[in-house]
Amino acid sequence: MVIEWLRIPVPRAEQDAYLLHDRAIWTKTLAAQPGFAGKECWSGADDPDMLHLVIRWESLAQWQDVPRPLLDATERTFVAAVGAVYPVADCLTYRVIEPTGRSLA
Numbered sequence: 214m215v216i217e218w219l220r221i222p223v224p225r226a227e228q229d230a231y232l233l234h235d236r237a238i239w240t241k242t243l244a245a246q247p248g249f250a251g252k253e254c255w256s257g258a259d260d261p262d263m264l265h266l267v268i269r270w271e272s273l274a275q276w277q278d279v280p281r282p283l284l285d286a287t288e289r290t291f292v293a294a295v296g297a298v299y300p301v302a303d304c305l306t307y308r309v310i311e312p313t314g315r316s317l318a
Contacts, residue, residue, distance in 0.1 A: 214250060215276055216307040217268040221299050225261050234294045235266070242287045243268065248275025263302070273306070 223231045232254055243249050250269035257263055270276040292298055 214309040215270045215273045216305075216309070217266075217270060217276060218303075218305040218307060219266040219268070219301050220303040220305075221264045221266065221301055222262055223264045223299055227295075227297070228256070228264065231264070231295055231299065234291060238291045238294060239287060242283065243279070246275070246279050248272055248278070273308070 235254065240252050243252065248271040250271050252269070253267045255265040255267060257265060268276075
């Protein structure tokens, strides 16, 4: 399993709308892709204006196989719905490993 970890600055006052549209647009689109295994949105206690989107994929290859035109179209739809652009501050990749150290991805 691979984790896609996005950090996105979103002011607290805008987070409800952001998350509502994220669920309806981004999560719905990603959920239809092969290898999508789930998604969570977190808020850090140390920085409440930073959202953490944790997206689980069955493999790195399946995550990378999501078509770029689909991602671009989804982002355009999302921006139109929320009325703002929220740039990704960080995109990190993690692999779930077994206690033996062998990667599961």
